Amino acid sequence: MDSLPLNAAVAAALEPFGLQPRGWLVPDGSSAPRLKNGTVSEAICLVGHGGGGFWPVFRTWHEMHPGITDPLDAWSKAIIEPVAALLGGEAVFPSDRPWHPFQQWAMAAEGLQPSPLGLLIHPEYGLWHGYRGAILFDDAGGLAGEGVTAKSAIKAAVIHPCDTCTGRPCLSACPVEAFSPAGFAVSSCRDHLKSDMGQQGCMKSGCLARDACPVGRTYRYGVEQIRFHMAAYS
Template identity: 85%
Template sequence: MIGGRVDSLPLNAAVTAALDPFGLQPRGWLMPGERSAPRLKNGTVSEAICLVGHGGGGFWPVFQTWHEMHPGTADPLDAWSKAVIEPIAALLGGEAVFPSDRPWHPFQQWAMAAEGLKPSPLGLLIHPEYGLWHGYRGAILFDDAGFTGEDAIANPATEAAASHPCDTCASRPCLSACPVEAFAPAGFAVSSCRDYLKLDEGQAGCMKSGCLAREACPVGRNYRYGAEQIRFHMAAYS
């Protein structure tokens, strides 16, 4: 293993403890086969992947404080994620990778495999507890996880897959809520969505209170992002 564990904590508990002050959490583990395993910078094949992310907006106050101290930072949320996760990965003897960096890593596939998630009709992965209010900020690769029976692997895929919320949602309110019907079986009409957001109606609606389609989903309402976070994400998207 590169480096070592923190004290004698099982690895999952150590990752959880290190991420918690920042409002982040382990979002599932993968033990990839040799053919599909990403390599660390030294060429070693990773033995385990820990997805790092959040359910709800618990990390937002921590990010806001950092953002105020680093004005003008390009892609501030990505920059903050790296500032937080990279030193934690090094401390735990791993190596951090991020969705925004090349070589592109298959974060969506990792998430579906690790947590048993499936795409919602909007294309976003939906979680049985968090609904559409969750995200992945990075992942930590380990070249020798050394898991034993005492290591609690979070979010078993079988439990999440068994309770996929869209399977029992007959009305699909998310699809009828979009003012420009940007979500269709053929895919997401990005240009239609962005053109609408430039209009007065879009500025007063989705840009202010969040994507109306996402807002229409009844799952995970207790984890809905706050107003400032929603506006931040909408501004970054538009």
């Protein structure tokens, strides 16, 4: 890879699909993921979205590809794999098993920290953001001038909104108190979602705890997208 303005190239290729490069990291050798040919990747570009700007693009694609299992994962692959190939990289996805540590990558690449809900919180997007894939590159040379110059480069922590949040309303909004210092009680949440109250509540409006957060409200997903994610999760 020569000294391409790589971030700009990734951004331009993703922009028509409502996706964006979310950040870069240069993993240390021991934990770096390998490309299919066995080479250790030297640079990772996280691909995702702040807000639901990609949703209309995805919905149009979905209408043209009915009946697909896990359509958002399939769409992500259909979009990001060709972009990765075009730029000399290789795409991996949050849904691929064994799971790649997307949240750890995001903490390193974007300086984000987890909210009490487990989701990483972004100072601008709040809890309304996600990762659709990552592009692995076998050579970090192209990152010269992109602000990532050392193998151990970690982006400085950005403002963590939870540190100054008065009352932490996210923690009192869940009807089954699924969040505690011990972690997220997945089964309590899922059981509630199956109940009448859950069907009329969180399944329609989205996770009440996520919705209680005052940060990044303008990036809140639309109702159709929220219900899609809830259906996929439950």
